[in-house]
Amino acid sequence: MALSAAERDQLFKSFARAFFRRDVDALYQTVAPEFSWHTVDEAGEAHVLSGREAISKQLAKRSDRLENVRFEDVVYHHAPEATFMTFRLTATDKTTGRAHEEIGVERYTFKDGLILTKDVYRKPVAQT
Numbered sequence: 001m002a003l004s005a006a007e008r009d010q011l012f013k014s015f016a017r018a019f020f021r022r023d024v025d026a027l028y029q030t031v032a033p034e035f036s037w038h039t040v041d042e043a044g045e046a047h048v049l050s051g052r053e054a055i056s057k058q059l060a061k062r063s064d065r066l067e068n069v070r071f072e073d074v075v076y077h078h079a080p081e082a083t084f085m086t087f088r089l090t091a092t093d094k095t096t097g098r099a100h101e102e103i104g105v106e107r108y109t110f111k112d113g114l115i116l117t118k119d120v121y122r123k124p125v126a127q128t
Contacts, residue, residue: 002080002081002110003110003113005076005078007113008076008078008083008110009076011030011113011114011115012076012083012085012108014026014029014030015027015030015031015115016071018030019059020069022056022059022060024052024055024056024059027055028052030114030115031114031115031116032110032111032112032114032115032116034050034111034116035050035055035114035115035116035117035118036048036049036050036116036117036118037049037050037055037058037117037118037120038117038118038119038120039058039120040120040121040122042065064094065093065094065095066091066092066093066094066100067091067092067094068090068091068092069089069090069091070089070090070091071087071088071089072087072088072089072090073086073087073088074086074087075087081109082107082108082109082110083107083108083110084105084106084107084108085105085106085108086103086104086105087103087104087105087106088101088102088103088125089101089102089103089104089122100124101124101125102122102123102124102125103122103123103125104120104121104122104123105121105122106118106119106120106121107119107121
């Protein structure tokens with residue numbers, strides 16, 4: 001049975017809390033055992049991450065480069081088989097001290113009441 005919008009919202013609340021705390025144990029209470037995270041690095045290379053160790057390394061890697069990370073303008077769009085999250089990310093680049101801003105969409109799928117995949121599409125905001 002598919003999760004309702006309210007059930008998904010509650011699941012995302014717990015997922016986000018664990019994600020931002022980089023608490024992999026809490027994260028794995030919200031994701032399926034075979035959870036995979038599809039993302040692209042700064043060089044444009046695609047990665048599929050799965051397993052606690054890979055997820056933990058990715059969370060640490062992101063915090064090595066950026067600080068004061070904030071997700072803003074977050075909106076969840078629930079479709080029958082997936083949820084899409086649109087967002088704007090702001091942060092500070094630790095190396096340069098410059099403001100960092102991206103916009104993106106994340107696509108989530110589910111299995112047995114848990115998050116099965118997190119598929120991230122993002123790009124830098126064009127500077128005017």
